[in-house]
Amino acid sequence: MDLVIEVARQGNFAAVARSRGVDPSWVSRTIASIEDDLGFRLFQRTTRRLALTEAGDIFLRRIEAIVEEFEQARDEALAVSAGPTGILRMTTSVGFGQKVIVPLVPRFRSLYPKVDLDLILSDSNLNLVNDRIDLAIRLAANMSGDGIVSKLMDTTYHVCASPDYLSRHGQVQTPSELKERDCLLFRLPGFRSHWVFSSAASEEIEVPVHGGIVVSSALAQHALTVAGMGPALLADWLADDDIQRGRLVNLFPNHTVTATTVETAAWLLYPSKSFLPQKVRVMIDFLRSEMTGRRGNL
Incomplete structure (x- = not known):
């Protein structure tokens, strides 16, 4: 179901395959198999893009809430049995990432060894939903967007x-x-x-x-x-x-x-959900703690 949601958001198999590190033909075959099991077509295929069928649109709107409920249930159960776990896809700029975030990775991993970090350093602002980003750090005077925005620290x-x-x-x-x-x-x-x-x-x-x-x-x-x-x-x-x-x-x-405005900051962004996964929550708390300590030592 998570794959169906991602294909609907991306609009083509190739983009989904790139984000998951698999072959596009595997994505295509898997979606076709799901459609066979369901008994109706989810997508209209064209040479350029996929589009949801009417039945696919109805199905997608219902399963998005179900998938999010499943993720929350799994996250809460794992928190009791195993602590924070899973793959955390996180992005920030190349400079801030190498100078500030990379030196913190060993300590974070020692605290949360079951959270695997997929750190994407890029000076392009990746799309949180399409690129399956759990947490982004962006530098700007102010920040707005479709996700949740929270200040990490002021910058000068x-x-x-x-x-x-x-x-x-x-x-x-x-x-x-x-x-x-x-x-x-x-x-x-x-x-x-x-x-x-x-x-x-x-x-x-x-x-x-x-x-x-x-x-x-x-x-x-x-x-x-x-x-x-x-x-x-x-x-x-x-x-x-x-x-x-x-x-x-x-x-x-x-x-x-x-060069722009006096009030600049590093901002945390994460997708809007009814719950915040534990792997994201512990990273946010960790970063806030480290940034407070960093300021105190300068």
Whole structure:
């Protein structure tokens, strides 16, 4: 029944096969077998897409609730007998994933060895339903969508440079001096054209920036900054450890700086359901605990 629901949502066998790691012919044969058992066609087949038949639409609307009830019953029973278990499909951006999430995986697995983690690092926002995502972490000023949205942590930005860069090119005393510097830019709207500064004692200042290097990877921008290639606007989760260790210098610690809006955050997203699976719940609680500890150590 779960396969029928997924095929209806995806609209073709190939997409379902990719998400499950099986051959499309297996999906097609399985659906045909289910239709034989039911005694009616679930889908109209065309060369481009599948569409639900009238009978298939009625059937799907009833079984979605049944499948969700079954999942909840199984999850509650397993929680009593075995604790959190199952495959947790989780996604986040490449940079945040490698810098923040990957170092936490060993501890999570030691706490919950029966939860298998399928971690998908991608700078594209995957569809929670079509890609069968249990939990997503996304970075943005605000977040909305069809699923449930909850803030994981606030994020901030710093303008950073390496000590080597500053020794070769001199200190940067004020934000406006960045107009004369060759900055390392990030390939997102705003991030590569202007940075906005504000402090308790001054009004907001928008500083135009330029540079000979523009990158689409936050990790690459960070590495180039540490290598002394110029000042860069880096997220706190990317730069704070290096600032603490002296590998990077926060050029304007008394300023709030951004390229979009001051209030940015990492957000948790998960599909809307009548219940939250235990494997998702323990990951959310684990991440909140780790992020609180991380903030306390900086």
